[in-house]
Amino acid sequence: MDWIRVLLSLSAALFRRKKLDADLYEEMRAHIDLAIEENRARGMNEPQARNAALRAFGGITQIRETYRVQRGLPWLEQAARDIRYAVRQLRKSPGFALTALLTLALGIGAATSVFSVVDAVLLKPFSFRDPDRLVVMREAVADKAGSERFASPVNYRHFLRLRKNAATLEDATIFVQRGVSVSPDGDHPHIVGAVIASPNLFRLLGVQPILGRDFVEDDARQNSESIAILSYEGWQTFFARDPAVIGKTLRIEGRPVTVIGVLPPGPRFPQIVLAPKIAFQETARDAVLFQPLAPSERDLDADMGNFNYRAIARLKPGVTLAQGNAELEALQNAYTLSAHLPLHFGIALTPLAKDVASRVSGALWLLFAAVGAVLLIACVNLANLQLARAVNAERETAVRAALGASRGQLVRSRLAESLVLALAGGTAGTALAFGGVRLLIALAPANIPRLGEVRLSLPVLVFSGGLSVAAAIMFGMLPALRSLRVAPQAALQANSTRAANTQESHRTRSLMVAVQVACTVVLLIVTSLVLRSLSHLLRQDRGFDSSHVTLALADLYAPQYDNPGPKGNAARLAFADRALTALGQLPGVQSIALTSVTPLTGETWVDNLFRPDHPVPPGQQPAINVRWIDPNYLPTMLSRLVAGRNITAADRAHPYVALISERTAHEGFAGDNPIGRKISDIVPDDQHSVTVIGVVADTRINGLKDDAAMVYLPYWAYTPLTLSFLVRSSQPSGAVIPEMRRAIWQIDPQVAIPTLKSMDDQVSDSVAADRFQAMALSGFAAAALCLALLGVYGVLAYSVSLRRREFGIRIALGSGKSALIGLVVRQAAYPVLLGMGVGLTMAMMAVRWVRSLLYQTSVMDPLAVGCSILLLLMAAAIAAIVPARRAASTDPIRALRAE
């Protein structure tokens, strides 16, 4: 590491030059004095002694120069000189400097902000022990045709067998992730994220409690419900970081629970989706409390059904994902055969980080690509500006070359200017990114995983630093190389502006405009496709009407309600009835209804459709979503009944009736009239089968992109633990919301209300991710368009100003204004059309990658592509018209006289 020390002392020397010079002077004087003394001791007189001493020493000035060269860092001093020169040059043209600086700062700021999000959400490993070896485990089930496999949540028995037998796994943990109600100090409860997991969870992740103890295996056998470990955030929220928290109790779902441990602040437990199709807008909360999982009897003996769990496994060191997958797949296959299971089970492992990010990675990378394109366009713009400056400065460059500046020096001084700009822009951009990151977090939908971890961190700062240097090289290289090729003689002889107007430099700049246009076209097309997709999503027929409806979700997880069996059901039924009555009496209410699942929260309560009159081989029954409703549900949501009749109050005495959606009718009763047919095994803990009495039009009630097969049953047959009340009122939601809260809490103050908002908001929140993506992309596309417009304008305006003399002559020779305008516009058209062609080709390739992000929108959507092209042509026309008019209005006399 010698060179580091040399470098350090050398650069130190740069800043302490005066002091070091004095030091050397003093040392040399000491030397001469010592020599004089010795000479005198040998018997010389004073002048002789001094002369001899000086002679022996040699040339003082030469020594000092050699010494300085040795001491200093010539290239560093040179660089400092280049930078000083660059700063001086930039200050001479503040307009250019400011434009360049702003463009770069915005570009780098935007790119850094987006990268911060990409880094935290997609790239940063989890702060668990060896996070690379953690995988999310799901079972894979072949669909009816056997061609496609889909991932399914895990069955407890299957999990236990895999955990016991798999040689590729170090360990595995199984858990439930859901919201639970917590009521601190007897206050109204609210819902927090909870993980109920097998006791080895934290050992598997490599996390140790900072207070108290970890779970032990016995915790899963006894009192599992009465102990909990808090996350650091939970400790802060519920106990204000009380160091004596261990042993204290917290009311969770109405039961006292003892805190046995507190986790360290770093690692947050991520949201794992049950299966890829389930959106979990409602449960998108960081887990703040953890409880041990005690399997139920049914968990332990059911091989089919109870696929209710999530699982994380840790691969043994050196085991690849493929090896793990292969071994577990083989184990599953063998078990399927030996136990004669009717379905064929496989396994699906995904790396933890990839799984958590899977829903957003496509969209985020798209944003990142878009912001990268904007930065590229900005750099090309700057390169163009720099090139124009370099051409302008050709004469000066020639003078410097003639005076003996080496080629290296010339290139360096041009590059230095870019570097100064890029570093200043990079610094300003990084400062902007601090704000940009906050803005992104504020705008981003809440269900982006790990959003809380987004911040400007070291890798991000390294990224933005690298970006600014790369930008400098990108927009400084061309002009720098150009200055190499200047022949001093030619440049000095020629008039400077004529030297500039060479065919070649013009071609370079047109090419750069084409690059900008191409990037812009791609960005515009992708953006308009995404906008089209969003608008289609929002405007398509949903099968229900959300306006004037307010939604309140009551969560009944508490001892008196979640008691399994008739007692609990009766309590829930009583609550539902009282709430419907109370809410119906609120002022302005036109209609009040009940459903078991909050609309637009994805597929839940997925069951198979069993028909006693039409048995099909196991595993081939269509999947359906079960919802428990009241007779007012359809009228309140303004959903259409297609056939049969709605549930009525008269059904209450014998509530075993059902409504099915058109899709269910199609998939489960193809060819038959479903009305009057029976469905069995659908009401929990009840042997009754239900009779289909009506068919409802398909609605997108699970999510705007999702039209699942539905079965609606009256809540009298079974009342679920979550009840969504829907109020259609003449009053605005803002007035209805507090009334609804009051009414529900009047019935039971210990019921949690995790969701209370207008149905319109619920619809809008359900597409928050799509809207955010569309919004961010629109912003970047607008920026790209502006930059491209500036680019076209800049090149044309510059070229027109150089060709004034030519235009003067043309006018003097009788050329008409329109002919001149045509000349300039044609000049603009060439790079724009070229860029558009290239851009369209690139877009063809890019959209293939974007396809998965679009909803029912063709990647060749003619409106989107047409609008993009039109928009770009308009921008180009605007950019061209100003310089064209200036060309046409050239005064021939003045133009000819000017030179």
Added chain:
Amino acid sequence: MPEGKSDVLQGTLDLMVLKTLESLGPLHGYGIARRIEQVSGNTVSLNQGTIYPALLRLAQRGWVKAEWGTSETGRRAKFYSLTRSGRKQIEQETENWERVAATMARFLAPSN
């Protein structure tokens, strides 16, 4: 240039300085220069001043360190001394030099 004196060969001055400091201990620039002249029996033509860039080079590499002190005659002067890595360097440089010298000797030996 007087007869019988030769220029200091590139790179050899460093070793001379290091070796001087090794045998005499901490010494100022003048002392080092005089010692080199004496040891070489005045056969080396050395501008005494050239010792200073050499000392700076050695200090930058961390082989010697410098401190202000007082000379035997009471003059304030900068004293140089070997560092630990300087000592190691002597071994290495000596080896190098011996190898070069041996090679040269073989070239210069009368061919037979």
